[in-house]
Amino acid sequence: MVLKRLARLLPLYKYQISGNSMTPALKNGQTIIVNRLSYLFNDPKKEDIIALKDPRDGKILIKRITKIAGREIFVQGDNKKASTDSRVFGMIDHNDIIGKVIF
Amino acid sequence: MKSFIALLSKTLPVQTAYAHCDLPCGVYDPAQARIEAESVMKIMEKYSGFHEDEQKWRAVFIKEQRAELVKHHLWVLWTDYFKPEHVEKFPQLHDLFWRATKAAGDTKKSVDPAVGQKLLDLIGEITDIFNKTKAK
Numbered sequence: 001m002v003l004k005r006l007a008r009l010l011p012l013y014k015y016q017i018s019g020n021s022m023t024p025a026l027k028n029g030q031t032i033i034v035n036r037l038s039y040l041f042n043d044p045k046k047e048d049i050i051a052l053k054d055p056r057d058g059k060i061l062i063k064r065i066t067k068i069a070g071r072e073i074f075v076q077g078d079n080k081k082a083s084t085d086s087r088v089f090g091m092i093d094h095n096d097i098i099g100k101v102i103f
Numbered sequence: 104m105k106s107f108i109a110l111l112s113k114t115l116p117v118q119t120a121y122a123h124c125d126l127p128c129g130v131y132d133p134a135q136a137r138i139e140a141e142s143v144m145k146i147m148e149k150y151s152g153f154h155e156d157e158q159k160w161r162a163v164f165i166k167e168q169r170a171e172l173v174k175h176h177l178w179v180l181w182t183d184y185f186k187p188e189h190v191e192k193f194p195q196l197h198d199l200f201w202r203a204t205k206a207a208g209d210t211k212k213s214v215d216p217a218v219g220q221k222l223l224d225l226i227g228e229i230t231d232i233f234n235k236t237k238a239k
Contacts, residue, residue: 010115015119016117016118018119018120019122020123022122031117032120054121057237060118060120061122083122083123084124
């Protein structure tokens with residue numbers, strides 16, 4: 001429990017993917033590392049794969065940035081036929097980004 | 104750097120991140136099942152007042168259609184909206200849906216309003232859970 005709380009302070013988060021909307025880049029069950037500080041000094045870029053909060057219910061999602069308009073970001077799954085993304089919930093705010101998938 | 108990240112990958116606690124797909128519209132609501140179940144119930148209540156065979160036949164026919172729609176809407180909720188984390192939180196969910204869809208089937212075989220009410224009560228229980236999953 002203590003280790004888990006300490007881990008939350010680290011800049012890196014580990015996630016396991018649930019779902020197929022990011023195939024073939026990321027597969028269901030795959031483990032990834034997300035850097036929460038990636039966008040501290042750099043802006044998000046098109047094509048970055050990011051962890052974000054679903055603006056509807058706060059659930060953590062993994063998607064790719066496909067458009068950027070100021071602080072508003074459009075995200076999509078690579079597997080467009082099976083992805084719930086900005087086409088459904090609209091553009092997300094920069095603040096909804098948790099970090100960039102780095103590994 | 105890669106070995107450092109690999110080490111972190113082993114030691115960091117893992118959380119779940121979703122790369123999932125809802126219905127393209129992303130709209131789910133147990134109200135769809137409830138409205139159809141209310142139609143079933145109304146037909147059951149009115150059935151005893153029908154005297155002509157034509158009326159009775161039509162009432163039964165529509166009741167069967169509506170009951171089938173209830174099953175359809177419940178299945179969509181059960182299989183598309185509710186996720187494993189909901190079942191973890193509400194372990195009665197699978198049994199509840201199983202009983203509700205069985206109850207929808209029972210309304211096809213009966214004109215007793217008590218059978219219709221049982222279906223509405225079960226949909227009410229599903230609605231309560233649905234609303235809890237929507238609460239932030």
